Amino acid sequence: MPRPAKAPDLAPVDMELPLWPALVRARRRLEAVRSATGRMATLVGAAAAAAGLFTGQWTGASLLADAALTLIGLGTLRLWKPDGQQRAVASVLYLAPGTSLAALLLAEQMVPGIHPVEALGLTVWTAGTWVMRPAYVGRRMLAPPPPAPAAELATLEEAEVSDHPIAQWWARTVAVKDGAAPGTVLDDIHRTGPKSMRAVIRATTPGRPVPDISIRNLSAAMDIPEDLITIGPVPGRGAGVRLLTIGNPEESEDLATVWDKRIAPAAMPGAVLTSVRAGRPGGAGHTITTTASTTTSTEEDA
Incomplete structure (x- = not known):
């Protein structure tokens, strides 16, 4: 049998590698430092441009600092990143705040005195950089932030539901997410007459009160007139339980x-x-x- 000239390509396999918690925490801290540094640079740049409206003494130092920070940040952004259109767009976004600040500083020195256009340019640069954050957006295009920490949810055992048919119906119809009394169970069910009953509503989460229950919604779910449904406190108990009375008990x-x-x-x-x-x-x-x-x-x- 002749040997094939080229081996067939292997099918791609998607694998999700587990994240190293220590590395994720370190990346998250680095992301917070970068964000705070960008905010601080925006405030310092706005202060330098505001000072340039009155004096040109600090303009040279401001231009040098602006150029140094922009080039250093751009170098770290492009380091070990793949080429392509996305890299070019991210680089332009990262350069936008620094180059626009340099143009504003030079314009302030070219125009004598304080001109309203200069003040307007300073306001637009400060607000636009603070709100839009083009450098931060450009960095996130090439280096996405680490995943957010998963919320630690307490695993609560499912509340025990009584075998009583009314308690089972309550759990399926009333205690559901969009029901009249979510997160509750029905206990101590007693028949007080042919068309009346008494029961205790209990919250499924220990230490939490029974949520406010709309008698109107409960009446619609049970198809019982509203004036025959009463919900009140249980004598000697806290807000974690409520007394449900339906109908008029016989004398x-x-x-x-x-x-x-x-x-x-x-x-x-x-x-x-x-x-x-x-x-x-x-x-x-x-x-x-x-x-x-x-x-x-x-x-x-x-």
């Missing part, structure tokens, strides 16, 4: 209530039950005292 069906509502109106109008004797006729028994006011006393032997 307790004690003996006095049954007598007053069902028996007295039909059999003995105006009579109020005060006590009931339970037991066998002629045998031992016990008396159950009610809380109703006394008008007529009756006893029943069971």
Whole structure:
């Protein structure tokens, strides 16, 4: 079999190398120093140009310092960087502040006295360099900044959700990100009547309060009238839990209530039950005292 004249090209493989934390921190500090140096150079250049409006004593030194800083920075920018259009554009951007400052300093010496155009040029140079930062933009084109530090997120265990169907529904519908009560769970669910219930709303993040819950949004999610939904504090507890009440709990069906509502109106109008004797006729028994006011006393032997 004849040997191929040229070996086939290998398919490119994209690999993401892990970053060395110490190197990333060093690059981040260097980036901060460069940014602060650029800001300081802008302020010093503005001060030199402002002084040039009144005197030319410092113009020569300012021009030399401007040229030295610009050329040194340009040399570090172009060092070990690939050729191409991007490098040329970055170099022009880096040269813009220094060359424009030099032109402004020379113009101040050519025009006698303080001219409004010179003051306007100083203002434009200072504001434009401070806001647009062309040298900083040019450097970032060739040397991108190090990645920002990843936020250290605390890993919280998922909140335990009760097996109660209402608690499960709450977790799927109400406690979601865009729900009526995000970041909450429903605990201690008790039925207080055919159409009423009571439960405790608890924040999933320990030490954080239950967020403000809109009864209007909760009413829409549960399809229950707003006036039947109440959210308030839990007696003896902090803001991390809230008491949810839905509907009107039925009154307790004690003996006095049954007598007053069902028996007295039909059999003995105006009579109020005060006590009931339970037991066998002629045998031992016990008396159950009610809380109703006394008008007529009756006893029943069971």
